[in-house]
Amino acid sequence: MIASQQHRLFRFHMTALSLLSGICCLIFSQTVYAAAPKPLTGEQIYRKMCVECHATNGQGVTDKANPFHGMKTLVELTTLIDETMPEEDPELCQGDDAKRAAQYVFDRFYAKHVAAADKSARVQLSHLTVRQYLFTTSDLLSHFLGNAKVTSKERGLNAEYYDSRSMRRDKRVVKRIDPVVNFQFGNKKPDEKITNAEEFSMKWEGSVLAEETGDYEFILKTENGARLWVNQKDPIIDEWVSSQGRAKEHKATIRLLGGKPYTIRLHVFKYKEKSSSVVLEWKPPHKAQEVIPQRNLTPQQVPGTFITSTVFPPDDSVSGYERGTAVSKSWDEATTSAAIEIMTDVIKHLDRLAGTKPDAKDRKEKIQKFCHRFAELAFRRPLTDEQKAFFVDQHFKQEAAVELAVKRVVLLVLKSPRFLYTDREYPALDDYAIASRLSYGLWDSMPDRQLFDTAKAGKLKTPAQIAQQADRMLRDPRAQSKLRYFFHHWLQLDEKEELAKDKALFPEFDELVVSDLRTSLDLFIDDVVWNKSSDYRQLLLADYVYLNPRLAKVYDVKISEGPEFQKVSLDKDKRAGVITHPYMMANFAYHNLSSPIHRGVFVTRRLLGRTLKPPPQATEFKDGDFKPGMTTREKVALITKPSACMSCHSIINPLGFSLEHFDAIGRYREQEVKKAINASAELTSVSGETVKFNGARDLATHIATDHHAHAAFVDQLFHQAVKQPINAYGKNIREELTTKFEKSDYNIQQLLIEIMKVAALHQPHS
Structure with a gap:
């Protein structure tokens, strides 16, 4: 009985326990369900965590101003959100939440911008x-007066020494090539063949080669009578009198166009002065005053070159490259002033330009034909009968004086949109339009005689025909000048007024060293670009530089004796192409310290082609604000630690840190403030991979092998050559050109030819 009651009680307890267990399970399952709700969507995460700073439209709120910026990929957005957002607590949105938020932001704010950019291009x-105006007007007149072209590889100037102050041919006793003009004769004779140390004369003739476009100051130092001509019939320095033995410095400044030679003549005489000396120097754009180097002198003489002195307003460069899209009153006035200047020069040389003489019976007829040809070349295509009548013939009928008719023609032609606009729309793309696109893409100037004749023959229709002409045109110094101009822009060489360092820390780093470094970089780029392989990768990976004795001393490198620059191989584990070139490292540094931030921003934007948003607030780097003994890397890491900074500095810092082996003037170092340099870093690439660096060589290797970096280089070169957005030529053009670039073993010259084929043949989107 008791057992039976106990059994029933046990069964009751078990039933109750089972029921209680079921209730508990139900309650527990409901609790778990309540604690793990359905994951928030990307839009919900954005509204909950992001809208406070970025606003519902992605443009940022007024007091915080955090608009979405640039063209980020989904991988970049995911990494950025996972590591840095929201700024006040980055751990709130990580993992899958970060992925969903990134997908929403990309779809809502970035993807449509990319599509819109492609569509609106x-x-x-x-x-x-x-630049194009200067070269075009110069080449337009050179077509009639003769092109200034150097064919000789010999360098230096023709020198003649006379045993008299009169420079009579029968008194010439010495004829030779002098490498430079830098002589201190004192009270001695310049040559044993001269009989009288108190009376003699000398002259140097040839051409000077300008590397960049800009104002050149010529400096003549002598205590004797002297005259100097540069690209002009009249001397730019005329001191043909005895200075009574007092050494004087004479200066004159003229504008020269890069990639062109200019005739130069220097005459000097001595008469009874106690001593004799002559030094010919110049100060080119962006460089220091120096004796004109042998590499910039040639004994070959060339015809004079017209260069307008009119000052133009700067071009629109908001897109990252110069474009002629802005039309202003100052631009219109400049084109008028330049047209009047050109008209004056045409009238001055009219008979020579037209191939006639003042008393010739057919003078008017020849001058009228010259005007037809002048207009035809200016418009880059043959004239129709209506155009001949409007631009030329009517003026010769109306004016009795030929010169007045010519003035009207020149002004009308040079102010016409047919001259001023490079790629006007025509009913159909023809050979002349293709010729114009080629010449402005490669030379920033009008077609030459051969290209014009090729267009006239109808032989600019196929990619092969265009490639053939482009290959020929690349051998012209104007193409080399334009490519140098591109590299200066790409490497941001001209964005600083001057490159100066702390004299107490770097006393040897003076104006001459800076000038030599720029020359060194130019020589390196020329060596890479204009050899047979023209390998872009060598711009980044080459282990050599060009040094002269002055630079070798500053950077502690042994070279053979001689004043000229020499190609010197360095430790490939320490140096890597343009990235570690001393000029680049000094350019992106403070006056007393390296700057990982400046270097990192440069590499990010220019070499990798990644976008960066403007900093939320400007933070000045004040070296005195840090504790003594901190390295530059430690200081940068400290001031960029806030999450608001790391959205960009997660990219910038690793790139800059990998270059910390180089100090403020680009010298290699192993230590800073008695601490070993830490040049290791990690970067999340555009494709989402983690890339590890341990110094400049690793960084250079990454850039040289990164597809996105290759595409960025294609972008930059296309825009500088064509002066138009690459997307306007098709949404896949960038990728197609990049693929061809990679398959060509990264040949820069071949890439430029491929770009010109695209620009010449593709009809722009309507």
Whole structure:
């Protein structure tokens, strides 16, 4: 009985326990369900965590101003959100939440911008840029007066020494090539063949080669009578009198166009002065005053070159490259002033230009034909009968004086949109339009005689025909000048007024060293670009530099004796192409310290082609604000630690840190403040991979092998050559050109030819 009751009680307890267990399970399952709700969507995460700073439209709120910026990939956004967002507590949005938020932001704010950019890209109507105007007007007149072209590889100037102050041919006793003009004769004779140390004369003739476009100051130092001519019939320095033995310095400044030679003549005489000396120097754009180097002198003489002295307003460069899209009153006035200047020069040389003489019976007829040809070349295509009548013939009928008719023609032609605009729309793309696109893409100037004749023959229709002409045109110094101009822009060489360092820390780093470093970098780039392989990768990976004795001393490198620059191999584990070139390292540094931030920003934007948003607030780097004994890397890591900074500095810092082996003037170092340099870093690439660096060589290797970096280089070169957005030529053009670039073993010259084939043949989007 008791057992039976106990059994029933046990069964009751078990039933109750089972029921209680079921209730508990139900309650527990409901609790778990409540604690793990359905994951928030990307939009919900954005509204909950992001809208406070970025606003619902992604443009940022007024007091915080955090608009979405640039063209980020989904991988970049995911990494950025996972590591740094929201700024006040980055751990709130990580993992899958970060992925969903990134997908929403990309779809909502970035993908449509990319599509819109592709869709809105158009070839814009553009007038000649300042550079294009200068070269076009110069080449237009050179077509009639003779092109200044150097064919000889010999360098130096023709020198003649006379045993008299009169420079009579029968008194010439010495004829030779002098490498430079830098002589201190004192009270001695310049040569034993001269009989009288108190009376003699000398002259040097040839051409001077300008590397960059800009103002050149020529400096003549002598205590004797002297005259100097540069690209002009009249001397730019005329001191043909005895200075009574007092050494004087004479100066004159003229504008020269890069990639062209200019005739130069220097005459000097001595008469009874106690001593004799002559030094010919110049100060080119962006460089220091120096004796004109042998590499910039040639004994070959060339015809004079017209260069307008008119000052133009700067071109629109908001897109990262110069474009002729802005039309202003100052631009219109400049084109008028330049046209009047050109008209004056045409009238001055009219008979020579037209191939006639003042008393010739057919003078008017020849001058009228010259005007037809002048207009034809200026418009880059043959004239129709209506155009001949409007631009030329009517003026010869109306004016009795031929010169007045010519003035009207020149002004009308040079102010016409047919001259001022490079790629006007025509009913159909023809050979002349293709010729114009080729010449402005490669030379920033009008077609030459051969290209014009090729267009006239109808032989600019196929990619092969265009490639053949482009290959020929690349051998012209104007193409070399334009590519140098591109590299200066790409490497941001001209964005600083001057490159100065702390004299107490770097007393040897003076104006001459800076000038030599720029020359060294130019020589390196020329060596890479203009050899047979023209390998872009060598710009980044080459282990050599060009040094002269002055630079070798500053950077502690042994070279053979001689004043000229020499190609010197360095430790490949320490140096890597343009990235570690001393000029680049010094350019992106403070006056007393290296700057990982400046270097990192440069590599990010220019070499990798990644976008960076403007900093949320400007933070000045004050070295005195840090504790003594901190390295530059430690200081940068400290001031960029806030999450608001790391959205960009997670990219910038690793790139800059990998270059910390180089000090403020680009010297290699192993230590800073008695601490070993730490040049290791990690970067999340555009494709989402983690890339590890341990110094400049690793960084250079990554850039040289990174597809996105290759595409960025293609972008930069396309824009500088064509002066139009690459997307306007098709949404896949960038990728197609990049693929061809990679398959060509990264040949820069071949890439430029491929770019010109695209620009010449593709009809822009309508």
